[in-house]
Amino acid sequence: MREKQDILSLSLEEIQQAVQELGQPHYRAQQILQWLHRGIKSFDDMTDLPKAFRELLAERFYIVKLQMLDKRTSSAGDATKYLFLLQDRNIIESVVMRYKYGNSLCLSTQVGCRMGCKFCASTIGGLVRNLSAGEMLAQVIEVNKDLEKGGERKVGNIVLMGIGEPLDNYDNTVKFIKMMHYPMGLNMSYRRITLSTCGLVPKMMDLAEEGLPITLSISLHAPNDELRKLIMPVASAYSIDEILKASRYYFKKTGRRVTFEYALISDLNDRERDAIELARRLKGFPCHVNIIPLNNVRGLGYKRSSQATVERFVSLLKSQGIAVTKRRELGLDIEGACGQLRRSYLERVETRQDER
Numbered sequence: 049m050r051e052k053q054d055i056l057s058l059s060l061e062e063i064q065q066a067v068q069e070l071g072q073p074h075y076r077a078q079q080i081l082q083w084l085h086r087g088i089k090s091f092d093d094m095t096d097l098p099k100a101f102r103e104l105l106a107e108r109f110y111i112v113k114l115q116m117l118d119k120r121t122s123s124a125g126d127a128t129k130y131l132f133l134l135q136d137r138n139i140i141e142s143v144v145m146r147y148k149y150g151n152s153l154c155l156s157t158q159v160g161c162r163m164g165c166k167f168c169a170s171t172i173g174g175l176v177r178n179l180s181a182g183e184m185l186a187q188v189i190e191v192n193k194d195l196e197k198g199g200e201r202k203v204g205n206i207v208l209m210g211i212g213e214p215l216d217n218y219d220n221t222v223k224f225i226k227m228m229h230y231p232m233g234l235n236m237s238y239r240r241i242t243l244s245t246c247g248l249v250p251k252m253m254d255l256a257e258e259g260l261p262i263t264l265s266i267s268l269h270a271p272n273d274e275l276r277k278l279i280m281p282v283a284s285a286y287s288i289d290e291i292l293k294a295s296r297y298y299f300k301k302t303g304r305r306v307t308f309e310y311a312l313i314s315d316l317n318d319r320e321r322d323a324i325e326l327a328r329r330l331k332g333f334p335c336h337v338n339i340i341p342l343n344n345v346r347g348l349g350y351k352r353s354s355q356a357t358v359e360r361f362v363s364l365l366k367s368q369g370i371a372v373t374k375r376r377e378l379g380l381d382i383e384g385a386c387g388q389l390r391r392s393y394l395e396r397v398e399t400r401q402d403e404r
């Protein structure tokens with residue numbers, strides 16, 4: 049017997065194909081997609097489809113589900129972190145960040161990550177597996193439902209900056225982004241989507257070729273390759289020069305200026321000469337620098353820079369003509385950095401198992 053397929057991971061074209069194979073008219077695909085992206089959990093509830101067709105769909109497909117394991121809102125109320133259990137018992141997290149302009153959702157694209165950045169909790173257990181496009185979409189759907197329940201606005205922006213390297217799961221990530229844009233679905237403008245990468249150059253070039261006007265955000269975190277190699281193993285594969293070249297190409301293809309993320313780590317990349325070197329490399333480049341005070345992660349041994357150092361770094365970049373902002377810190381008391389809540393959940397489970 050044919051194995052059931054996750055229908056939430058299917059594109060409109062793939063649903064159309066399935067509808068045709070099942071002998072139904074073309075417009076049924078749009079009806080199905082509308083129900084799915086609204087968050088329906090069962091084919092039985094697709095009330096405008098003939099009953100026999102719903103049964104056929106249920107024989108052939110399933111709808112991927114996420115179970116909310118935990119939800120924590122910061123004391124300031126500006127961020128909520130969700131811990132979700134996947135159907136194969138893996139765990140991921142998603143974070144809602146509340147801004148004046150609306151709610152942003154930072155979501156996961158993989159279970160774990162194999163990039164090995166030294167300051168990141170998500171990579172501690174390595175990569176477990178890629179998420180499907182449906183599992184990414186399900187994070188948006190579940191969080192929207194929860195926000196609506198609390199009388200809040202739905203997710204207005206998506207940031208692919210949670211657990212995982214989105215470009216290491218390229219096909220599913222691009223498929224998800226296109227799905228978010230369906231007018232009969234969640235209808236999100238591409239401009240409201242940001243993809244963050246540690247700098248996988250060939251995939252950045254592929255993404256540029258897609259021509260999607262999403263914001264590309266690159267985790268740079270160092271002004272030169274030597275320093276970058278100390279904290280990001282990916283720097284041994286791709287140099288900053290190659291990243292800048294790919295970023296220029298991305299700008300040329302999409303018209304979107306890229307963002308460079310720079311997490312300030314005490315006594316490592318936060319010196320005056322680092323700011324000057326960074327400014328020299330980025331001068332004249334259509335970009336924006338986002339300074340992030342590092343979130344301290346237990347056991348990783350890096351410390352965040354002092355407030356005064358952060359301010360000095362930002363003003364040095366500004367004085368060199370670089371467009372720079374300091375990211376507002378949200379959810380510090382809910383283990384807000386990517387992978388931290390999942391990590392502490394897994395540690396708690398491991399401790400309980402050891403105690404048995």
Ligand code: SF4
Nearest residue numbers: 161163165168171212
């Ligand atoms: S920072 Fe991003 S790319 Fe680096 S290990 Fe963490 S999740 Fe992976």
